[in-house]
Each structure stands twice: as structure tokens, then as C-alpha cells.
Amino acid sequence: MKSSLSGGTLPVVGTAVFALLALPAFAQNAPPPSPVGVVEMHQQAVPRTITVPGRAIAAEETLVRPRVNGIITRILYQAGRPITAGTPMFEIEPAVYEAAVVQAQSNVASADAGVRQAQSAFDRAQRLVGSGTTQADVESAQATLDQALASYAVAESTLNLAQLELGWTTVVAPIDGMASVSEVSIGDLVSAAQASGLATVTTLDPIEVDLYGPAVRLQQLQSQIDSSRTGVLRDLQATLTLEDGRAYETAGQFVAPGFSVSTTTGTIETRFSFENPDFLLLPGMFVRGQVVFGEQQGFLVTQTAATRDRQGNLTVWVVENGTAVQRAVTDAGVWQHHWIITDGLSEGDQLIVDGTSMLAPGAAVTPVPVTIDDAGLIHDASAPAGGN
Template sequence: MKRRGFIISSALVLSGLLCACSDSGNNQAGGAGVPAAAAQQAAPVGVVTLKKDTFPVTTILPGRAEAFQTADIRPQVSGIIREIAFREGSEVKKGDLLYQIEDAPYVATVEQAKAAIAKAEASVPSAQSNFDRYQRLVGSGATQIEFETAKTTLLQAHAEVESAKATLASAQIDLDHTKIVAPFDGVIDETAYNVGNVVAANQTAALTTIRQLDPIYVSLTESSTNLLRLRDALASGTVRGEGADVAFRLILEDGKEYAQKGKLDMSKQIVSETTGTFIIRVLFPNPDLVILPGMYVRATVELGAEVGYALPQLATSRDATGRLTAQFISADGKVETRVFENASPSNNSWLVTDGVKDGDQLIVSGLQSIAPGMPVTPVPMKINESGVVVAGEQAAAGNAQKPAAQ
């Protein structure tokens, strides 16, 4: 009985000690947690102050480069290729010799035609003299039939001369065609035939191909729906455009902007029956042959101008429904998410007309470390011409190369 009482008493003492330790720990934890919950640090974020202005309305269209001219080179006379005078893949000028076909048979034909002319011309004086004699004697010793015969003989002599000259001209053309020359300036492909190969006049297989690459065409595609929407905007005055004088700027496959500007080629503007896209052909100068046929490019087109606010693309995103969103600083210094139903592309920005007012601060850097409702401290920033965030003083000083930390 004494042993059982001792065990119960020990258990009560141990429970009391555990309760005391638990209360002490709770009091210490509560005292340390009060200051941490009371103060939340405001994160610094880069901002730009928005102001209403007139901005260009642009669109980016995908496209493929096409040669300005293409010619498949085929022989016009038959023979053996004696010489190939070009280097494959090189530039050639109009009139440059490409292939030389063995010309000895054609030279002989030309000489034969020249001899035929000389023979025909030799018979003309005799026929002319005979005609003149019968013309004087007609009615006084010569019959009319003899006169007519002499006249016919003279005419035939002249005709034979003209026929021989035509044969010579044809033979000379064939001789000239033994030299195959470039029809225009361009870049020549590899040759499909070699020296010693026999070729035939107007054969199906081409000897090689020449492409003129300066200037060069770029065929762009745009949705016909967007085309109609643009026309409505131009008609209503919402967008002010310059018509056919719009300039096209090209973005190459490596992301760099092409130095030359293109002009609309009015000869090809059609809607594809299979895809429903509007095909636009643009002509670009290509003096350094930077653009090659088949190359994928993107063209930025300035369609007009619109009054609104420009939101840099790097500061925007899309929600699950595809609507444009951006983070702003509210009046109480907290992060505020705004959604824009309508936005038009404008170079490196989105152009909006609703949901923004002059003086609003758009967050452009530090976006990864903030959330809606979080207090933030604004740090003035600028966006340079390349769409990169830089410190405000850097942009003012002209040093806009170093991106701001995100």
C-alpha cells in the first residue's frame, strides 16, 4: 500500500514539472513572435511612371525570303560541254560566260552559209544584165514571154541571196548559243553537268540555276481577320496610318534587326484559300546577301499611331484566359494586379487605352519576389530603346547598356 502511494505521488510531481516547462516555453515563443508579425519589410521594386502619349501601332508578321528572280539554265543547242567558266556558289554578272559547248560544227555551218551567200550573189549580175537586155528589146525583136522569164530569173537570184543570208543568221544564232551566259546578276548553284557531258537543245534537265538576291522578296503572312480589324480601325480614326508608304523592319533568325527597310510590293497581295491568311510580299535591298532564299524572318510593320499608354512587354504577362496583366503600385504602396482586355502591339510594348492614368507606377523589375497586396518601395527606372530596364540615372546619362537586377 505504501509502494502504490509512492508511485502516484511521483507521477503527480513529474506532471507538474512538465506543465511548468511547457508554460515557460510558450511564454518565450510568444514574446519572440510578436515583433516579427508586427513589421513586414517593404521590398524595393523598379518602376516607370506612365504618361499618355501617341505611340506607333505595330504588328510582327512571320515570313520567308524568296529570290527576286530565278532562272534554270538550259542549252539551246546540242553538243559536248567543252568548258565550265564559273565557280559553284559564286556571284555572277549579267553576260558572264557559264558554259562553252563545242562550237566547231557550228562554226563550219556559219562558213557554209557565208559561201552560199557568195554563190547566190554571183548569179545576180548575170540575171540583172539579161533582164535589162530583154527590157530594151521587148516589142522590137524580143517576145513578152522572154522578158517575163528574164524578170523571174532576176527575182529568183535576189531571193536566193536573201535565203542564204537568213541561213547565215540562223547559223550565227546557233553558234552564239554555244556560249551560255548569265541572264542577270545573281548567285549560281552547283552544276549538274561536267566537262565532256553531252547536252541537248531545250532538254528538260537544267544545267544549273541562277537566283537574283539583291533586291530580295519576303513573303509575310497575316490573318485576314486581323486585316479587316485594322481596316476598321483606320476607317474609324482610332488608328492613323500612312497607307502603302508603311515601312517594314526585318528581324533575322538570330534576333538582330536588319539594317535595310523594305517596301510593300503591290503585285502580290492575296488571301490563301487553304489557310485563310493574307499574303504580303515586301521588297528589301540585300546588297551584302545577308538574306537568303528560304530563310525564316519576322517583319515589324508600323500600321499607324494611337493615343494611349505603353506597357513594356517585359513587365507584362498573360493570365489563364489569355488576358494581359501587369503589376502596379497602388495608392497605399502595395502591389496591385491590373487586367487589360484590349492591347495593341507597339514595338517592345503593349499599347492600352483603359485602366491606366497619368502618373501610375508600373513595376518593371523585381517581379519575381513580389505578390499582390505586398508593400513595396518604388525605385525609378527607365526602359531603353532595346526594351531593357536600366537605372534612371543611366538612361539620363546615355549609358543604357547594363540591365537592372531583377
């Protein structure tokens, strides 16, 4: 019996198998398009910022020093409490200075009596000129009066100094701020010439922060401000991130630029002042500062939607003609957890922000509009407000 294959005719079953094998692969097991969350890109004005390290310093800090010698008899303040300028803090034994005031007062009274006596003698000499009193007598009386007036002035200045020293036996706070623990105890001998202080008073509200940036960046900043005419250095503001990662709520105001560059780090400091009512910032604390100086145009891309390739280029996924396409983009820094993209995206592009983990170039996708809240959570744009 002759085989049907030898006659050149395919069996019916063989023809069906051949036709099936001839179909394109995607027609056999083509997966459905994957839904992906997308956000439509729109260019917008974004603050121009630089992020630099910084360190908090006290706006004012001073040592409380004695101005007279003596024994500490009382400590009049509580450490760790706010204190205002002029508040008594220490008392130095005043007895010696009280005695000096009394003696100075008696010297003033004696000098005053001498002035009155000399004045009377001078007046009498003037009246009796030509009646047994010569001009030389008048001049002698005048000299005696002048000496008496000079002695009175010396006695009065000595009294003023004695009264000042008596007042200095009460040591007061020189500035407003927080008072430290006392460095002395009752019974300790202190002197006006000592190098160490009795305590420290530190102003914590407001507090100042020195931000350290490369000198070349400050020069670029100044050039950009001068060329754009959008502002001047004194209009700069800064925000802070604390050591534990929290954002400091209050923005700081520019105080002064630095006028020298560090020879070891090449940085220059710029000082800002921050309100600090809760004392969250303390002198010596390290922070990260973000300085805002003008605006730039760019696309804001949430950081979770962008990755870096092996060459370190920043890439994102966008939807083109129903397929996923990966693009390299150029960033100009970060603003509030978003990349600022200046090149690689166009107005109206559909940026894929959800469902990127399993994407491959050319994969069929179904774009689903979504929104991203301030916490970085993604929500279906069609869902009612407050819905899950």
C-alpha cells in the same frame, strides 16, 4: 488574504499589458514602405503592326539551259561566285556550227551573184523593148529577178541563224546572281530540248520574302488604311526576325499583294523586297515578319513589368496613394519588347517596373523614378549618365 482581482481592481502590471494588446497590429510590427522602381506613363503614338510568319524566296532564279546540241568542252565560271548577265559559263563544241556558218556564207555569195545576173538581164530587156525585145521578155526577166532576190533573202536568213547557233555554243548567264555548282562535266552531251539545266543562277540581293497572314487580317488592314487615309498598301514596310532570333537590320519595301487565299490555311501572301548584301537571307529560309501600317495611341509597358493572371488577363502594378495596386489592362500587341496598352492605364500613372516580385495588394511602397534602356536594364533616374 484577499486577491486584488476579486475586488475588481486590476493590478498596475495587468493594466499595462491590456493597453499594449489593445494597440493595432500594424503599430506593433509595421514594416517600412518597400522602395519600388516606377516609370511615369504617358500616352504616345505607337506603330500599328501585325506579326506573321514568312519565307524567303529568290527575286529571280533561272536554269541555265543549252540552245544547241553538242559536247561540253569547257566550264568557264566558278561556282558560288557572283556572276553578271552575259558572263560565259559553258562552251559547247563549235566546229559543226562554224562549218554551217561557212556554208551559209557561200550560199549568200552565190545568191548575190544570181541577183546581179538577173538584175542585168532585166535592165537589158527594158532597154531593148521595141528593138527585138517584147514586153513578155521584160516580164520574164522581172520574174527571174524576183526569184533571185527571194533566194538571196533565204540564204541571208540561213546565215543569220547559223551565226546565232554558233554564238549559242557559248552559254552565258541569263541574269545577275550567284551561280550554282555545274550539273554537267566536260565531255557530257547536251541538247537544246533537254529538261534539266546546266546550272542555276539565283539573284540574292535584293531578296524577296512572302509573309503569310490570315485573309481576314488583310481585309481589316485594307479597311483601316482606307478609313484613316494614312497610307496605301504600296507604302507598307516590314521588318524581320531571323530563325536564330536576331533582328534583320534592313526594312523591306512592299512589292505586291496576294490574289488568292490558301484553301488549307486560310492565309494570303504579301510580298516584300529586302536588301541582302551579306546574303543573310537565303531562299527557303523561314522568318517572322512585322508589318507596320499606320499608328495608334497607347502606353508602352516593358514586358517584364506585366504578367498574366490565371484567367489569362494581362496585369500590371501601379502606385496609388503610397500603396501597390494591381490592375488588369488591355493590350493591342507588342512593339519593340513593350506591350501596347490601350485600356487600364491613365496619363501620369506610376507603373511599377522593379520590385514587383514580393508585392501584395495594398502594400506600402516608396516610388523611386527609374529609366529603362534599350537592352531592358533598369537605371535610377537620378543617377548621372553613364553611372552605375
